[in-house]
Amino acid sequence: MKIVIPGELPDLNTIIAESKKGRGRYQPYNDIKRENTEKVAWIAKSKIKKKLSKIDLEVNWICKDKRKDKDNIQAGTKFILDGLVEAGIIENDGWKQIGDITHKFKVDKHNPRIEVIIKEV
Structure with a gap:
């Protein structure tokens, strides 16, 4: 299974x-987290129609x-993980549900995106 997230997600x-910016309040972080988690959840729901018990991920950061x-x-x-939980694809993002996560990096100046390959294990 594969989902493609257009553009980029916020970096660390x-x-x-x-x-x-919040000066002790978490609101600015919460806004970023909510917006990007919902983005991933919406994309995941449209592509994956079943609940998975445990997954491995290959994340291609383009x-x-x-x-x-x-x-x-x-x-x-x-x-990505929080979005998969919010979409109901995995129950949680703990050790029981998440196996290996592999990262690969490429450049495409005209079409930046994140391709997430999800394998049920």
Whole structure:
């Protein structure tokens, strides 16, 4: 099974910067989390019609350029897993439901996206 998320998800530096804007409140972070989790959930619901008990993920981060570090980019995995839970595809995103997660990185300046290959295990 495969889902494709157009564009990019927030990287770790963006998440941290937004969290600091709240001055002790979590609202800016919550806004980013909700928006991106809902985006992933909506895409996942339209492509995957069954509930899965345990999955492996291959996440292909196809970026517009190489300006962001790979470790910052893959912080978006949080939104992917939370979106799969919100969509009802997996019950939770703990060790019982998530096996291996593999990350790959490519560049496509005209069509940045995240391709998530989901394998039931």
